[in-house]
Amino acid sequence: MNAGYHDGEPVVVTAALTGGVHGKEANPNLPETPAEIGEAAAACERAGASVVHLHARRENGERAFSTDRFQQVADAVREATDDVILQHSTGGTAAPEDRRIEPIRTDPPPEMASLDMGPLNRYDHLTSENTRAFVDRLHDEMRERGIKPELEVFNDGHLNETLAFLDRSDTTDPPYLNLVFGGGTTSPPSPRRLLTHLDDVPDGAEVNVLGFGPHQLPVTTTSMLVGGHARVGLEDNVYYRQGEPATSNAQLVERTATVAEQLGRPVATTTEARSILGL
Amino acid sequence: MAECPHLEYRETAGEQTFETARAYCAVADEFVQPMRADICTGRYGLAPSEDCEIYREAAETDQ
Numbered sequence: 001m002n003a004g005y006h007d008g009e010p011v012v013v014t015a016a017l018t019g020g021v022h023g024k025e026a027n028p029n030l031p032e033t034p035a036e037i038g039e040a041a042a043a044c045e046r047a048g049a050s051v052v053h054l055h056a057r058r059e060n061g062e063r064a065f066s067t068d069r070f071q072q073v074a075d076a077v078r079e080a081t082d083d084v085i086l087q088h089s090t091g092g093t094a095a096p097e098d099r100r101i102e103p104i105r106t107d108p109p110p111e112m113a114s115l116d117m118g119p120l121n122r123y124d125h126l127t128s129e130n131t132r133a134f135v136d137r138l139h140d141e142m143r144e145r146g147i148k149p150e151l152e153v154f155n156d157g158h159l160n161e162t163l164a165f166l167d168r169s170d171t172t173d174p175p176y177l178n179l180v181f182g183g184g185t186t187s188p189p190s191p192r193r194l195l196t197h198l199d200d201v202p203d204g205a206e207v208n209v210l211g212f213g214p215h216q217l218p219v220t221t222t223s224m225l226v227g228g229h230a231r232v233g234l235e236d237n238v239y240y241r242q243g244e245p246a247t248s249n250a251q252l253v254e255r256t257a258t259v260a261e262q263l264g265r266p267v268a269t270t271t272e273a274r275s276i277l278g279l
Numbered sequence: 280m281a282e283c284p285h286l287e288y289r290e291t292a293g294e295q296t297f298e299t300a301r302a303y304c305a306v307a308d309e310f311v312q313p314m315r316a317d318i319c320t321g322r323y324g325l326a327p328s329e330d331c332e333i334y335r336e337a338a339e340t341d342q
Binding site: 096 | 317
């Protein structure tokens with residue numbers, strides 16, 4: 001990754017609109033239907049997001065993995081936005097592997113898709129396994145369909161997994177890592193730990209950072225300060241500040257764009273983002 | 280057991296109201312996260328008696 005804010009490199013802002021864990025019960029402004037997700041994507045694009053990270057839901061808000069439902073979401077986003085980059089999630093704790101591949105089988109395929117680099121605990125009894133065999137299977141199909149993987153690195157161990165994956169795979173350059181900070185299986189959040197993580201990121205990689213809940217603003221700001229990119233949105237954090245629910249995904253993107261500009265890093269256009277990410 | 284006996288679908292509870300009925304846990308007395316609803320419904324082979332700490336704690340209390 002580049003040296004930092006003084007290089008003035010554009011920041012790629014990703015908006016994680018919906019997620020696959022919580023829903024409107026956590027914040028009624030979280031978009032769930034295709035129409036709502038499309039509308040949110042358009043607002044985020046106007047606010048500075050060049051990438052939208054997408055999940056699909058059933059009408060009652062419950063998780064959906066089918067190609068058909070992702071097609072509806074992708075169509076709604078493309079209809080509502082100008083040029084935003086679509087990044088489909090392939091995450092899905094407890095969902096069968098065959099179901100988790102379905103989101104990347106839309107027509108056209110998304111330009112990007114997430115690729116979880118290892119196991120992740122959920123609640124008291126669930127684990128999203130993400131075995132190496134499944135990571136490779138997902139990546140093989142992404143490569144066949146021309147989809148850029150966003151390598152989701154939930155902790156230090158996943159950094160090891162990522163380095164090994166890059167050694168054995170022929171993924172496109174530059175590698176795009178998403179470092180995750182928060183509770184549970186994710187990396188404990190702190191600027192110092194983020195900087196330590198960056199020491200282990202391979203040369204030439206682009207790095208995005210996300211933080212769950214109250215850690216969203218501090219770790220994404222740190223990332224932008226040291227040359228990385230930022231993901232924000234209601235998937236990761238339903239509050240604007242403590243005790244104040246966010247009014248929209250766009251509100252969180254607007255704040256990130258403001259911070260980036262204040263730090264001397266312009267917000268990437270979609271054209272710049274495609275160049276940075278090697279799309 | 281397929282579906283959790285504590286699962287209900289409600290449009291309203293307390294101050295929360297939704298256009299479409301959502302998964303509600305009668306034990307926790309709240310709407311549940313969509314991910315947890317997959318356990319409640321027994322989707323993907325999940326079973327409340329094995330995979331849900333809320334169900335298991337309630338079952339232990341009942342004994």
